[in-house]
Amino acid sequence: MELQLGLALPTPNMLKGFDLNNHGLDQLKEMGGLEAWNKAAGCFADKDCVKSKRSFEQAFGNFTEECRTKPLLLWSGQPNEEEDHKDQKKATFSTTDENDAEEDDQVVGWPPIKTWRKKIFQQQQQPRVGRAENNRVAENENGRSIYVKVKMEGVAITRKIDIKVYHSYQSLTNSLITMFTKDKKCNEDDYILTYQDKEGDWLIAGDIPWQNFVRSVQRMEIVKNWG
Amino acid sequence: MHKKMAFSFPDEVLEHVFSFIQSDKDRNAVSMVCKSWYEIERWCRRKVFVGNCYAVSPRMVIRRFPEFRSIELKGKPHFADFNLVPDGWGGYVFPWIAEMAGAYPWLEEIRLKRMVVTDESLELIAKSFKNFKVLVLSSCEGFSTDGLAAIAASCKNLKELDLRDCEVDDLSAHWLSHFPETYTSLVSLNISCLGSDEASFSALERLVHRCTNLKTLRLNRAVPLDKIANILRHAPQLVEFGTGTYTADVRPDVYSDLAGVLSSCKELKSLSGFWDVIPDYLPAIYPVCSKLTSLNLSYATIQSPDLIKLVSHCPNLQRLLVLDYIEDSGLEVLASSCKDLQELRVFPSDPFGAEPNVSLTEQGLVAVSLGCPKLQSVLYFCRRMSNEALVTIARSRPNFTRFRLCIIEPKTADYLTLEPLDVGFGAIVQYCKDLRRLSLSGLLTDRVFEYIGTYAKKLEMLSVAFAGDSDLGLHHVLSGCESLRKLEIRDCPFGDKALLANAAKLETMRSLWMSSCAVSFAACKLLGQKMPRLNVEVIDERGPPDSRPENCPVDKLYIYRSIAGPRFDMPPFVWTMDEDSGLRLS
Numbered sequence: 039m040e041l042q043l044g045l046a047l048p049t050p051n052m053l054k055g056f057d058l059n060n061h062g063l064d065q066l067k068e069m070g071g072l073e074a075w076n077k078a079a080g081c082f083a084d085k086d087c088v089k090s091k092r093s094f095e096q097a098f099g100n101f102t103e104e105c106r107t108k109p110l111l112l113w114s115g116q117p118n119e120e121e122d123h124k125d126q127k128k129a130t131f132s133t134t135d136e137n138d139a140e141e142d143d144q145v146v147g148w149p150p151i152k153t154w155r156k157k158i159f160q161q162q163q164q165p166r167v168g169r170a171e172n173n174r175v176a177e178n179e180n181g182r183s184i185y186v187k188v189k190m191e192g193v194a195i196t197r198k199i200d201i202k203v204y205h206s207y208q209s210l211t212n213s214l215i216t217m218f219t220k221d222k223k224c225n226e227d228d229y230i231l232t233y234q235d236k237e238g239d240w241l242i243a244g245d246i247p248w249q250n251f252v253r254s255v256q257r258m259e260i261v262k263n264w265g
Numbered sequence: 266m267h268k269k270m271a272f273s274f275p276d277e278v279l280e281h282v283f284s285f286i287q288s289d290k291d292r293n294a295v296s297m298v299c300k301s302w303y304e305i306e307r308w309c310r311r312k313v314f315v316g317n318c319y320a321v322s323p324r325m326v327i328r329r330f331p332e333f334r335s336i337e338l339k340g341k342p343h344f345a346d347f348n349l350v351p352d353g354w355g356g357y358v359f360p361w362i363a364e365m366a367g368a369y370p371w372l373e374e375i376r377l378k379r380m381v382v383t384d385e386s387l388e389l390i391a392k393s394f395k396n397f398k399v400l401v402l403s404s405c406e407g408f409s410t411d412g413l414a415a416i417a418a419s420c421k422n423l424k425e426l427d428l429r430d431c432e433v434d435d436l437s438a439h440w441l442s443h444f445p446e447t448y449t450s451l452v453s454l455n456i457s458c459l460g461s462d463e464a465s466f467s468a469l470e471r472l473v474h475r476c477t478n479l480k481t482l483r484l485n486r487a488v489p490l491d492k493i494a495n496i497l498r499h500a501p502q503l504v505e506f507g508t509g510t511y512t513a514d515v516r517p518d519v520y521s522d523l524a525g526v527l528s529s530c531k532e533l534k535s536l537s538g539f540w541d542v543i544p545d546y547l548p549a550i551y552p553v554c555s556k557l558t559s560l561n562l563s564y565a566t567i568q569s570p571d572l573i574k575l576v577s578h579c580p581n582l583q584r585l586l587v588l589d590y591i592e593d594s595g596l597e598v599l600a601s602s603c604k605d606l607q608e609l610r611v612f613p614s615d616p617f618g619a620e621p622n623v624s625l626t627e628q629g630l631v632a633v634s635l636g637c638p639k640l641q642s643v644l645y646f647c648r649r650m651s652n653e654a655l656v657t658i659a660r661s662r663p664n665f666t667r668f669r670l671c672i673i674e675p676k677t678a679d680y681l682t683l684e685p686l687d688v689g690f691g692a693i694v695q696y697c698k699d700l701r702r703l704s705l706s707g708l709l710t711d712r713v714f715e716y717i718g719t720y721a722k723k724l725e726m727l728s729v730a731f732a733g734d735s736d737l738g739l740h741h742v743l744s745g746c747e748s749l750r751k752l753e754i755r756d757c758p759f760g761d762k763a764l765l766a767n768a769a770k771l772e773t774m775r776s777l778w779m780s781s782c783a784v785s786f787a788a789c790k791l792l793g794q795k796m797p798r799l800n801v802e803v804i805d806e807r808g809p810p811d812s813r814p815e816n817c818p819v820d821k822l823y824i825y826r827s828i829a830g831p832r833f834d835m836p837p838f839v840w841t842m843d844e845d846s847g848l849r850l851s
Contacts, residue, residue, distance in 0.1 A: 147347035147755070148730065149616045149646060149673050150704075152404075154430055154458065156616075158540075158564055198615065198622050200566055203543055205515065216570045 184252070190218045190229075190260040201252055207244050218260065233258045280309045289314040308332060315339070316775050318356060318380065319800065322829040323364035335374035335399070336365070342778045342823055343728075344753055345379055346404065349780055349821070351806060353836040356380045359389075360834075366393035374399035381405070387412030391419035399425040409434035410459075417443035427455040427481075435460045438487075441468040446475070453481035457507050457538065460485065466492050474499040483507030486540045494522040501529050508538030511565070515545045528552035537561035537586075544571045554578035558605075561586040563612050569595045569623075577602050583639075584608040589625040589646065596629030600636025608642040609633055616646070616673060627654040630670075634658040642667040649680040650707055655689025659696040668693055669704035675731035675756075678708040685709055691716030694724070701748075704728040714738035718745020726751040736763035743767035753778040760818075761788035768792060771799055776825035780804075784822055787815040792824070793842025800827045801842040802835070810840060 189196045197217060204210040211231060231243040235254045243251065243258070283306055286292055296306040312335040313326060326336075340356025342349075358380045365372055372394045382405045390397060397420045410433065416426065417440060442465060444451075451472065466488070473479060473496050480503060488496075488509030497503070513519060523546065527533075533553045542565040557579045562572070563586040572591045576582070582603040589611055591599070599606065611629070615622045627650045634640060634657070641664050650672050659665075679686055686707040694700060694717050701723055705713065709732035717724070718741035725748050733739070740763035742752065752774065760783035771777055771792075786803065789810075793801035803810050804821035831841040 145675070145756075147344065147349045148675065149613065149671055150347045150728075150730075151612070151616055151646075152346045152430065153348060154432070155563075155612065195621060195624055199568065203567075213568065213570065217568060 186255055187257045188214065188260070189258070191262055193218060201255060206248055207251075210243075214260065228263050229260050230263045231258060231260055276305050279305050283309055287312070311335060312374075313337070317825050317827075318358075318361070319829060319832050320775070320825060320827045323361045325829065327364060327368045333369075334372060335376070336361075336372070337376040337378075338380060339378040340380035342753065342776060343379075343751070344755065344778055344780070349755065351804065351836075351838060354804070354839065355832065355834055355836070357834060358382050359386045362386045362389050362393075366390075370394060371396055373397060374401075376401040376403070377405055378403040379405065381407040382412070383407050384409055384412035384415070388415040391415040394420075396422055398422055401425065401427040402429070402431050403427075404430045406432040410436045410438070410440040414440035414443040417441065417448075418445070421445075421448060422450055423448075424450055425453040426451070427453060428458050429455055431458045433459055438465045439468070441465050441472060444468075444472055446471075449475050449477065451476040452478050453505075454479070455481065455483040455507070456485050457483040458485065460487070466495075470496055470499065477502070479503065481505040483537060484509040486510050486538075489513065490523070490546065491519050494519075494526045497526045497530060502532055503530055504532050505535040505537075505559075506530070506533060507536070507561075508540075510541045511539045511546060512541040512543045513546070515543070520546060520549060524549040524552065531556075533557070535559035535561075539565040542567045547571060547575060550575075551578050555580065557582060559584040563588060563610070566590065566614065573598045579603060581605055586610045586612070588612050588614045589623050590614055591629075592624045593626055593629040593632065594624070596625075597632045597636075600632045604637060605639055606633070606637040607639050609637075609640065610644040611646060612644075613646040613673060621648050627651060630654070631657055634662040637662075639664075641665055644669040644671075644704075646671045646673060648673050649677065650686060650689070651679045651681045652684065652686055652689035652692075653679075653681060655686065656692040659689075659692035663696045663698065665693070665697040666699050667702040668697065668700060669702065669728070670706055671704065672706040675706070676708045677706075685712070687712040687716065691720070694719075694721040699723055702726045705732055706730060710734050711738040711741070714741040718742055721746055723748050725749065727753070729754045729757055731756045733757045733759060736760050739763035740766060743770045749773075750775045752776075754780070754782060756781040758783055761785055764788060765791065768796055768799075771824055772796065772826050774826065776823065778821075778823050780821040782822070783818045785816045786810040786813070786819050789819055789822060789842050790815075797843070798826055798828065800825055800831055803840045803842065804838060805840070806838045 184201045185198045186201050187196050187198055199213070199217075201210070204213065214231070232240055233243050233251070233255045234240050234257050236256065238256075240259075243255075246254075279302070283292075283295060286295060289312070292306060292310055296303045307329050308331060310330045311333055313330055313333045314337045315321060315326065316339050318338045318340050326333075338358065338361060340358070341354060344350060345354070356379060358377055362375075366389055370393065373396055375390065375397075376399070380402075382402060387408055390400070392415075400416060400420075400423070405428075408431075413426075413428075413433075416423065438459075454472075469484075469488075473482065479500050482496075482500065482503055483505070484493075484496075484507055486509050490509070490511055490513040493508055497506070527550055530553060534556060536550065536553070536557060536559070539562055542562075544567055547567070554575070555578065558581055560575075560579060560582060562575075565572075566588065568590050569592045572587065573595045576585070576591075576595065576599050580602055583605050584607060585599065585603070587595075587610070591611065596611075599609075611625070625647055627647060630643070630645050630647070631654050633643075640662055643665065644667075647670075650670065678684060679689070687710055690703075690705055690709070690713050694703070698720075700721055703717070703721065703724055703726070705728065711734045714733060714737070717727070721727075724746050727742065727746070727749065729752075736759055738757070739754070739759040742749070743763060744767055749770075754777075757779075759779065764784060765788055789801050789803050792799065802823045803819045804823060805819055807813075807820060810817075810819055831843045835841065
């Protein structure tokens with residue numbers, strides 16, 4: 039499906055003063071730019087840089103091997119080179135790969151959520167240190183919230199709910215039914231709610247008193263009732 | 266016969282005419298008409314706005330505007346909100362307070378954003394300005410409740426104390442008791458950021474009781490649900506209210522108390538707070554929902570069914586902040602119930618999770634865009650997007666003025682076609698002709714910047730991350746976006762060429778931030794030398810930039826126009842590139 043927006047490519051007028059054919063050199067010179075700056079600044083290590091185009095690249099371009107700009111084709115009104123676009127993508131300069139390795143797959147400041155908002159999340163969802171599998175997602179010190187993962191057979195999304203919000207099995211199952219019937223139309227009787235307790239055993243929910251259940255449930259799964 | 270009209274009016278008449286002109290932009294325009302208008306205007310400007318506290322010095326402001334009553338200052342770059350600006354960077358308000366304390370005993374209002382405010386500054390404010398009325402600190406830090414106590418004790422005419430999103434050293438909740446018993450002028454109090462658990466409820470209650478003009482009250486999380494009724498009982502005139510923690514053991518008496526008190530607040534238009542919400546207590550607010558225009562549920566970890574019920578009771582809602590628990594289904598209900606909706610912000614409940622934990626996709630945003638004719642401002646976090654959805658959104662909602670989309674995983678492609686999202690965002694800028702603010706995300710090539718440069722003529726602020734292929738992208742934006750004031754870029758392959766070629770453009774903007782890009786130290790030095798009215802600051806915690814080869818990219822770069830020259834309060838990891846930067850570095 040081709041999405042046609044009828045956007046015109048930029049006209050030469052818009053590009054006055056900047057033509058990447060020459061890596062911008064000629065135009066910069068016209069603007070009294072690079073050469074004049076070179077002479078005045080005298081800050082380039084390479085003495086030859088004033089003389090030739092090559093040196094501009096040497097002075098500025100060494101580390102940006104990957105950053106080669108796309109000359110000519112985009113500007114002259116010829117059709118887009120889809121292949122070139124893809125090549126460009128591969129060649130993007132990125133420092134995030136380094137960061138990722140250092141910071142456990144979390145990039146600093148991303149996603150862009152304000153620090154204090156993140157703190158609220160952390161207060162509400164503190165992962166338990168030392169657990170191999172983070173099933174019980176969070177337990178707040180004051181016991182305000184306990185987040186538990188709930189998976190339903192046949193549904194891709196695993197949800198997280200705060201078990202502290204409920205006061206009985208009935209209120210829990212009512213809420214789960216409402217939540218999951220959007221994903222999968224089902225008859226209430228066809229499914230059983232099971233949970234994994236602290237010992238790792240899978241049990242059917244409803245046998246033990248509610249408060250005991252809240253204290254021991256690690257995660258839940260809604261499975262089809264074959265019985 | 267060529268009498269200039271301006272000279273035929275006495276100054277007093279012009280001054281009177283100017284007094285109707287409040288907006289900063291208009292005032293600036295007036296002052297540039299001619300010299301005599303400049304003179305008249307500067308004597309009667311009462312509100313001064315400084316968008317970057319380092320663009321001008323306090324003394325310059327005081328010299329030009331001898332009689333202002335209100336000042337608004339902004340400090341750190343926006344990306345400081347996301348931890349990209351190291352601590353100690355700057356933005357200290359003390360020098361401003363110190364200068365104004367001497368010159369302006371009659372200053373009434375101070376509004377600060379992203380600045381470092383110390384207790385010393387607060388004490389100086391309390392001591393120096395006898396008619397002080399308004400203190401709004403937005404995303405500020407560096408002070409404690411001791412400083413607040415000083416304000417409370419001395420500012421007899423204080424009307425507004427708003428500490429939205431601040432980081433306060435919470436030493437003691439007793440600062441509230443420093444408001445004298447004779448003090449009754451409070452109109453607006455926002456202490457939602459304070460943390461102390463030991464809260465002085467009786468002082469708070471008494472304060473609310475005696476301040477009969479109180480219109481806005483935003484409590485902090487420490488105030489328990491069962492205390493709210495007592496507080497609200499004394500303030501039925503409230504227009505804006507923020508709860509504390511919204512959870513308690515379910516007790517019918519607490520519930521009916523709360524519901525009763527809330528329903529007697531006939532003027533209530535805005536609700537917020539709702540930390541730790543228990544769904545059982547939500548219906549208590551139903552009686553006020555029909556009048557609500559603003560609802561902030563961004564801390565409320567309740568699920569979609571409860572959110573849907575709540576939202577269906579609020580037909581007059583104009584502004585909604587909510588977590589993604591609302592899901593696509595909830596947003597569809599929102600689209601059909603709230604036809605007056607103007608602003609929507611959907612925050613992620615699990616931003617760092619690898620898998621989606623809720624069913625919130627681009628469909629929710631499409632539904633709201635199609636259903637809400639007045640929608641103009643959106644901040645939306647989601648995990649997938651398509652060009653098709655963006656084009657639909659753009660076509661159906663051309664009145665967007667602020668469009669901020671964050672697809673959580675960087676460089677995520679169109680999930681239907683696997684293409685970049687260039688065309689989708691291109692549609693946004695093409696159709697939304699009044700777009701002033703745009704945040705991009707997802708997989709994007711230089712093409713999207715071509716569209717932005719071509720169409721986004723009214724764009725004032727652009728935020729870019731993990732996008733683009735080459736300097737061409739940056740060049741499109743700098744050369745095409747005529748109204749651009751703030752540009753912030755992170756992790757993009759933009760280097761020296763576009764920056765140097767568009768150096769003059771930077772003087773027409775407030776600021777440019779570039780971090781983890783490809784701008785070399787040499788280019789920074791060049792810019793600093795050649796553009797004396799730009800402050801070019803390199804932020805690099807790895808050490809002095811001249812300890813590495815010149816063509817090495819700098820870590821972070823912040824460029825802003827300034828008539829105050831380079832600043833002197835920089836920490837060791839910030840270097841300014843000025844005329845002498847070829848010779849020295851500090």
